[in-house]
Amino acid sequence: MQYVIIGNSAAGTQAAETIRKYDSAGNIVIISDEPHAAYSRCLLPDYLAGERSEKTILFKSANFYGRNNVATMFGKKAVDIDSENQKVYLGDGHTVSYDKLLIATGSSAFVPPIKGIDESGIFNLRNLDDAVGIKEAAKKARRVVVVGGGFVGLEAAYSLYSLGLEVTVVERLSQIVPGQFDVKAAAILRNDMQAEGIRIITGDGIKEIAGPSLWNRLFNKTGKGVLLDSGERLKCELVVVATGTRANVGLTDKTGIKVNRGIEINEYMETNVPNIYAAGDVAETVDVVSGELGLSPIWPNAIVQGRMAGLNMVGQTRKYSKMIGMQNSVEFRNVPAIAIGLTRTPDDCEEMVIHRPHLNYYRKLILKDDILKGMIFVGDIRRAGVYAALIKKKVPVTKFKQQLLKESFGYSSIIS
Amino acid sequence: MKQIFVDIDKCTGCLTCTLACAAEHSSSKDIVGAMLEKVQPRISVEAVNGKAVPLMCRHCEEPTCVDACMTGAMQKDKETGIVSNENNDQSCIGCWMCIMACPYGAIQPNEEEGIAIKCDKCNGREVPACVESCHTGALLYVDGKTFTQEKLTKTAKALTEAS
Amino acid sequence: MSDCKTCPSVDNCYSAHETVNQMQERLDDMGVDTVFTRYEKQQPQCGFGMQGVCCQLCSHGPCRITPKASKGICGASADTIVARNLVRLTTHGVAAYSHHLEELAKTIKATANGKTPYKIQDEGKLREIAKVAGLDLNKTANELAEQLADVILSDLRKDSGEPLAMLELFAPETRKKVWRELGVIPGGVHSEIRDALTKTMSNINTDPIDLLLTSLRLSIATGYTGLVATVTLQDILLGTPEVTESEADLGIIDPDTVNIVAHGHVPLVATAVLGAIESDEMIKYAKEAGANGIKVYGSMCTGQELMQRKGTTASNYSGQLGNWLSQEHHIATGAIDLVMMDMNCSIPGMKSVADKFHTKLVSVDRILRMEGVKDNVDYDPEKVEEQAKELVKMAVDTYKKRDKGKVQIPGHKSAAVAGFSVESILGALGGSLDPLLDEIKKGNIKGIAAVVGCTNNRNGHDDKGLTIMKEFIKNDVLVIAAGCMSSGAEIEGLMLPSAADQAGDGLKAVCNALGVPPVLNFGSCVDIGRIGAAVTAIAGALGVDPSQLPVVASAPEYLEQKAIADGIFAVSFGLLTHLGPVPPVTGSPLVTKVLTEDIEGLTGGKVLVEEDPVKAVEKMLAHIEKKRQGLGI
Numbered sequence A: 001m002q003y004v005i006i007g008n009s010a011a012g013t014q015a016a017e018t019i020r021k022y023d024s025a026g027n028i029v030i031i032s033d034e035p036h037a038a039y040s041r042c043l044l045p046d047y048l049a050g051e052r053s054e055k056t057i058l059f060k061s062a063n064f065y066g067r068n069n070v071a072t073m074f075g076k077k078a079v080d081i082d083s084e085n086q087k088v089y090l091g092d093g094h095t096v097s098y099d100k101l102l103i104a105t106g107s108s109a110f111v112p113p114i115k116g117i118d119e120s121g122i123f124n125l126r127n128l129d130d131a132v133g134i135k136e137a138a139k140k141a142r143r144v145v146v147v148g149g150g151f152v153g154l155e156a157a158y159s160l161y162s163l164g165l166e167v168t169v170v171e172r173l174s175q176i177v178p179g180q181f182d183v184k185a186a187a188i189l190r191n192d193m194q195a196e197g198i199r200i201i202t203g204d205g206i207k208e209i210a211g212p213s214l215w216n217r218l219f220n221k222t223g224k225g226v227l228l229d230s231g232e233r234l235k236c237e238l239v240v241v242a243t244g245t246r247a248n249v250g251l252t253d254k255t256g257i258k259v260n261r262g263i264e265i266n267e268y269m270e271t272n273v274p275n276i277y278a279a280g281d282v283a284e285t286v287d288v289v290s291g292e293l294g295l296s297p298i299w300p301n302a303i304v305q306g307r308m309a310g311l312n313m314v315g316q317t318r319k320y321s322k323m324i325g326m327q328n329s330v331e332f333r334n335v336p337a338i339a340i341g342l343t344r345t346p347d348d349c350e351e352m353v354i355h356r357p358h359l360n361y362y363r364k365l366i367l368k369d370d371i372l373k374g375m376i377f378v379g380d381i382r383r384a385g386v387y388a389a390l391i392k393k394k395v396p397v398t399k400f401k402q403q404l405l406k407e408s409f410g411y412s413s414i415i416s
Numbered sequence B: 001m002k003q004i005f006v007d008i009d010k011c012t013g014c015l016t017c018t019l020a021c022a023a024e025h026s027s028s029k030d031i032v033g034a035m036l037e038k039v040q041p042r043i044s045v046e047a048v049n050g051k052a053v054p055l056m057c058r059h060c061e062e063p064t065c066v067d068a069c070m071t072g073a074m075q076k077d078k079e080t081g082i083v084s085n086e087n088n089d090q091s092c093i094g095c096w097m098c099i100m101a102c103p104y105g106a107i108q109p110n111e112e113e114g115i116a117i118k119c120d121k122c123n124g125r126e127v128p129a130c131v132e133s134c135h136t137g138a139l140l141y142v143d144g145k146t147f148t149q150e151k152l153t154k155t156a157k158a159l160t161e162a163s
Numbered sequence C: 001m002s003d004c005k006t007c008p009s010v011d012n013c014y015s016a017h018e019t020v021n022q023m024q025e026r027l028d029d030m031g032v033d034t035v036f037t038r039y040e041k042q043q044p045q046c047g048f049g050m051q052g053v054c055c056q057l058c059s060h061g062p063c064r065i066t067p068k069a070s071k072g073i074c075g076a077s078a079d080t081i082v083a084r085n086l087v088r089l090t091t092h093g094v095a096a097y098s099h100h101l102e103e104l105a106k107t108i109k110a111t112a113n114g115k116t117p118y119k120i121q122d123e124g125k126l127r128e129i130a131k132v133a134g135l136d137l138n139k140t141a142n143e144l145a146e147q148l149a150d151v152i153l154s155d156l157r158k159d160s161g162e163p164l165a166m167l168e169l170f171a172p173e174t175r176k177k178v179w180r181e182l183g184v185i186p187g188g189v190h191s192e193i194r195d196a197l198t199k200t201m202s203n204i205n206t207d208p209i210d211l212l213l214t215s216l217r218l219s220i221a222t223g224y225t226g227l228v229a230t231v232t233l234q235d236i237l238l239g240t241p242e243v244t245e246s247e248a249d250l251g252i253i254d255p256d257t258v259n260i261v262a263h264g265h266v267p268l269v270a271t272a273v274l275g276a277i278e279s280d281e282m283i284k285y286a287k288e289a290g291a292n293g294i295k296v297y298g299s300m301c302t303g304q305e306l307m308q309r310k311g312t313t314a315s316n317y318s319g320q321l322g323n324w325l326s327q328e329h330h331i332a333t334g335a336i337d338l339v340m341m342d343m344n345c346s347i348p349g350m351k352s353v354a355d356k357f358h359t360k361l362v363s364v365d366r367i368l369r370m371e372g373v374k375d376n377v378d379y380d381p382e383k384v385e386e387q388a389k390e391l392v393k394m395a396v397d398t399y400k401k402r403d404k405g406k407v408q409i410p411g412h413k414s415a416a417v418a419g420f421s422v423e424s425i426l427g428a429l430g431g432s433l434d435p436l437l438d439e440i441k442k443g444n445i446k447g448i449a450a451v452v453g454c455t456n457n458r459n460g461h462d463d464k465g466l467t468i469m470k471e472f473i474k475n476d477v478l479v480i481a482a483g484c485m486s487s488g489a490e491i492e493g494l495m496l497p498s499a500a501d502q503a504g505d506g507l508k509a510v511c512n513a514l515g516v517p518p519v520l521n522f523g524s525c526v527d528i529g530r531i532g533a534a535v536t537a538i539a540g541a542l543g544v545d546p547s548q549l550p551v552v553a554s555a556p557e558y559l560e561q562k563a564i565a566d567g568i569f570a571v572s573f574g575l576l577t578h579l580g581p582v583p584p585v586t587g588s589p590l591v592t593k594v595l596t597e598d599i600e601g602l603t604g605g606k607v608l609v610e611e612d613p614v615k616a617v618e619k620m621l622a623h624i625e626k627k628r629q630g631l632g633i
């Protein structure tokens, strides 16, 4: 039996480990276009800030591949799949046959069509190579503009700030972390970052990135930087673009695999093409809160999906139990925040709120017919998982609803 | 594999287990020293309408905290079944993803050190310190499989069902 | 508080009073802890402590009785540990009461010698008591007052072998007989305290029965000194309560005046301050600071004392703010300039709230010191006139720092009738108890329930107490309230004649006929002594022992050590005594059984423990019915 896994990250390695647990004899091959052993991209901001090294961002032990007898083909890009003959074509011309194939290609940074985006000194933060590049460029830079006030953008901003750079974050929408948190939570997090000295501009977009020649032409001065829609200009030597991600579905083009925003899979992690599975950021699964098919580009879900794919590939038929697509935990400076499920209250839902912005404290629960649909905790994130479980299991909260917002609410409140 | 079980009816909320836990995880190994070192206990005793309910990690078969851990620090040991983010190749960074994932609320942030802390079953101690310290018999360390006493099975069931 | 419907604060409901919940929300928003949030943080509380089986007296310990250790290291059993702890609690209560009484007796002596601003206000009562005490009635009021104060001071100081004079003079003969047979007639209070504390060393008295009897002795000493004697002297010095009307709840706070809160139990400094705010000098000082005037409000029992004395303090006292659990919430209005804290019941958490506002806390008792509080104006009867001015000036100076933008005064307030006492009831009834007794005999009033004591959020602030009062009056039981329970009832309008609408038909008719509320305001917690006097008078009029009467006592939210002494006194006095929070005795099967069962055979009273207020009233009603049958009515 030949198992081929494209993608050497959360989903891919978890699948490999799971397969090996049940099939000691089969061949397992992991293909990755990155040359590195599996590292956690969630730790790239820490790497950037100098808090973690290339070694300490590895999330698997050094002998992971050896112990699990996994063949690696690193630094090689899979460019095509022949699903009829069950073959994967690599960029270097090689082909790899498979009996079972897992696509765990994750996602890539989305680069918006901004004028001047091809100038030098402009980076994304998705891969270790990106981080290495930023780190190098940061040595010569004084000012940095981070385009995008989402989660990755702010993480990058904070890391660069800790390196001593002057950081400005520009977010097109009126709040930071718009995808992950609501307005109130965002305001608290923003204040906290601003208090540290990071400048944040919201409600303004990037018109153009100006290299030295354009800058000189426009302002008759040396330098380079970013021009905003509002007319404001921000001089900087480094730009980090963090404007979201797109699933890496490119190599499915000729396979007939059903793709929406990501690869559509069933609850056994199978695509519509036999013997091809998908998991992680690249896959679309049904979200437990909305009941709809969609991407859930977060680490825990990539791990669980990787394991489920592994189990099903090896014949241990297991259904993937629906997960919460949206779960985020952040702590940019020293205010921790967690959001799970819905963060904005739909009209047909009820919300329970404690809002004490001056204390960096905020709690919001979103309920529909006494079923928890979402939550935001800022300031005190203890026991957030208990709420996640309530959301996931759709447990009616009627019996303990009055307790829900209290700090003393915990698992025991549910079982008693 | 032995598990820590809770006989809720017997817990009086004296919090001795939390002190014993802190002592065990301190460098001085005693209660007073643990207080001075400000060691945070890994077992908590919650209150439901004043009734005390001890709560600690269940060391799940498929731990959601391990799945959620983005550094790889949180692992379930294949031999002992202990789930811990300590003494592994990778180290905890305090991203609180495990706290977001644990349905029991059994993992605590240690804000001072910026790491998550949780029960490690005293890392191989024959009987975990909390169980040893319990004066009322509310905490038991017994084999989950051979354990059939009705009340405790019930408790265990309640714990797994709600997860 | 699931069963409470007094306000819309369902999500954040801690108190039966809307205003307190409003202020709680304000403090929550400010991130300031209060008694309510600290309570939550203390959960769960230790079961060993809760059952009273933990002993920290010697360094063998701390020990506690557990399933695997049925004895402490020294060999003390659960029964010993529980009984010993109970004696220590009672002793604390007695000691605190004797401090209050001693301050008072000294004040009377100084007053008799013309050294204080006070005057003997009730010479009639003085002469009446002096007569019972066998003093020479030809003496002047001042001379008699001094002699009476000496009698009482000597009761505090005499040896434990010498029986208490106050008990000899005022206890019903039938009670004395019971107590004598039990060997629990106390001697001098300070000696009793010495003996009790000595006995309860870890290695002296370990006999639970003897320890329980010690507790009875101490409580009886409390009854006749700390309660009866204190009430008597306070009436003589400050005036005997007369029926009067006042107001209660946070809505009474005037945003435009300098606001002083008289908080605690001993109304002496507060009385002097009420005098000082009348002076032109002080009024001018306040006006210069931009205030419309100066007001003194009451909090806890000091307020209750001021409220009920119609002829004196009640005339310029501005009303009652609340009780033990709401003291932090008074300050949260941002409109309190000064809190004068006398003797006991100042919650340490008050300082953190005061720090969020401009409010100044001042101790006015030499024994009270609070962490973080630097201002102490220790009461001295001979200097109190000056001290009162100093306090008012402090209040005015603090008023200047008040941030008007931070003032937030809730709207609710209620009128309340106060001033019930044996004397004022006799007055209302035309000089004889017979009309009241007739209504009891006819069954229009089934019985009398004294709902007294503290407030305790273990079961929700004032919720249990109010529920109990309402259940009683619904069942035609006349309620007399004292202490923190009074404040709670005032705020919720139960101390108004119109509350008779909530009473059963029998009680309603009586209340309407007399124009009195169904819940009579007997004042402060010390005024439990007044209730004792009333019960004694009724028993005397009927020619029976108090234990035969259809009378019960309930402390549904009892809190501290003085209340323990009160509660045991009520049991000694022959009353069924309901306690809300379970006292820390359940770890001893023996002590529990003695207090809840066996003691009835000895004193006629016993403890009823029932946390459900409705069930508690059902049980007390059954007891009242039994007593009625016993009397053949």
Ligand SMILES: Cc1cc2nc3c(=O)[nH]c(=O)nc-3n(C[C@H](O)[C@H](O)[C@H](O)COP(=O)(O)OP(=O)(O)OC[C@H]3O[C@@H](n4cnc5c(N)ncnc54)[C@H](O)[C@@H]3O)c2cc1C
Pocket: A006, A007, A008, A009, A010, A011, A012, A031, A032, A033, A034, A040, A041, A042, A043, A044, A045, A076, A077, A078, A079, A104, A105, A106, A107, A108, A125, A126, A127, A152, A155, A248, A251, A279, A280, A281, A282, A297, A298, A299, A300, A302, A329, B070, B095, B097
């Ligand atoms: C800076 C940053 C911080 C993050 N922080 C968090 C966080 O705190 N919490 C959280 O839950 N999530 C976080 N995430 C998201 C998280 O990292 C992803 O959800 C997770 O890595 C998804 O894992 P995956 O295995 O599905 O795919 P990926 O991690 O994206 O890995 C896919 C791999 O496949 C390779 N690949 C793609 N196409 C090909 C091809 N054709 N041939 C060969 N190889 C290919 C890619 O190069 C990559 O190595 C963060 C992401 C970033 C970038």
